[in-house]
Amino acid sequence: MANKTSESFEFAKKKNKEEMKHHLITFASMIVFTLIAFGMVIGDFHRLFTIPVIILMAVVQVAFQLYYFMHMSHKGHGLPALMLYSGVGVAFLTILAMQTIVWW
Amino acid sequence: MSDEQLQTLKPGQSPHEPEKATLEGKNKFLGFWFFLGGETVLFASLFGTYLALKDKGAETKAQELFGLELVFIMTIILLTSSLTSVYAIYHMKNLDFKKMQLWLGITVLLGASFLGLEIYEFQHYVHEYHHTFTSSAFGSAFYTLVGFHGGHVLFGLLWIVTLMVRNAKRGLNLYNAPKYYVASLYWHFIDVVWVFIFTVVYLMGKVG
Numbered sequence: 001m002a003n004k005t006s007e008s009f010e011f012a013k014k015k016n017k018e019e020m021k022h023h024l025i026t027f028a029s030m031i032v033f034t035l036i037a038f039g040m041v042i043g044d045f046h047r048l049f050t051i052p053v054i055i056l057m058a059v060v061q062v063a064f065q066l067y068y069f070m071h072m073s074h075k076g077h078g079l080p081a082l083m084l085y086s087g088v089g090v091a092f093l094t095i096l097a098m099q100t101i102v103w104w
Numbered sequence: 105m106s107d108e109q110l111q112t113l114k115p116g117q118s119p120h121e122p123e124k125a126t127l128e129g130k131n132k133f134l135g136f137w138f139f140l141g142g143e144t145v146l147f148a149s150l151f152g153t154y155l156a157l158k159d160k161g162a163e164t165k166a167q168e169l170f171g172l173e174l175v176f177i178m179t180i181i182l183l184t185s186s187l188t189s190v191y192a193i194y195h196m197k198n199l200d201f202k203k204m205q206l207w208l209g210i211t212v213l214l215g216a217s218f219l220g221l222e223i224y225e226f227q228h229y230v231h232e233y234h235h236t237f238t239s240s241a242f243g244s245a246f247y248t249l250v251g252f253h254g255g256h257v258l259f260g261l262l263w264i265v266t267l268m269v270r271n272a273k274r275g276l277n278l279y280n281a282p283k284y285y286v287a288s289l290y291w292h293f294i295d296v297v298w299v300f301i302f303t304v305v306y307l308m309g310k311v312g
Contacts, residue, residue, distance in 0.1 A: 038176055090148070
């Protein structure tokens with residue numbers, strides 16, 4: 001029994017190590033997204049081009065944070081995803097409403 | 105809480121996911137994600153207010169006020185602290201308490217330096233530009249949004265330090281593993297909010 005436990009622990013440890021490597025790749029891509037966003041603004045591109053790109057960079061980076069660093073890609077995250085996306089839905093409506101109030 | 109929950113976990117033992125091994129842990133995990141859904145809405149209302157009041161009534165507009173160097177350094181520090189807390193949870197899953205504490209300690213140092221830079225930044229705006237909480241609608245909206253995030257950083261730091269001190273001699277067990285896990289989720293969420301702050305407030309502020 002003890003032997004079996006330690007064997008499965010070794011297996012889990014190996015799996016964790018594998019996952020940690022993916023986390024490092026995630027981290028490197030997040031740095032790249034950040035550099036692109038800052039670079040676009042410093043490079044002084046046209047604002048109608050810059051704004052959508054930096055917002056896209058932010059959304060992708062946040063998705064990486066949620067799905068990899070916060071493990072939303074793992075099993076058993078159905079309810080967390082439901083709650084978070086409900087929050088995002090209300091968030092979107094809130095910002096939309098406040099923007100339309102000051103539109104003109 | 106049973107005695108079994110309080111037994112110190114050591115490497116080589118099951119379970120592999122100590123944070124979700126008990127019903128209490130599972131409930132904490134779910135409850136915390138529900139809370140994060142609510143936090144998303146809270147920050148959205150602050151972002152909405154900021155976007156609506158940006159540059160309103162202010163002598164110094166966002167474009168002139170913000171500098172990107174400091175914001176870039178703060179971004180990299182907070183992003184790195186997110187990675188170090190991933191390392192902490194990695195060691196928690198391997199039931200290596202000491203390494204987990206070490207990486208959390210590094211996370212706290214990075215978080216504290218972020219906070220220090222933010223205080224310096226606010227202080228700079230107040231003294232150089234007279235951009236204060238009460239000087240304009242823009243000022244109120246800016247300090248409320250960014251300050252609320254800074255408040256979250258401070259709370260997260262106090263939370264993690266409390267966990268580290270309180271469990272220093274106890275080691276990792278099924279009772280405190282969920283607490284550590286949930287604190288790390290909170291820390292990641294702080295970085296999630298910051299990604300939108302540096303994009304919407306600072307970068308879009310610079311673009312105009």
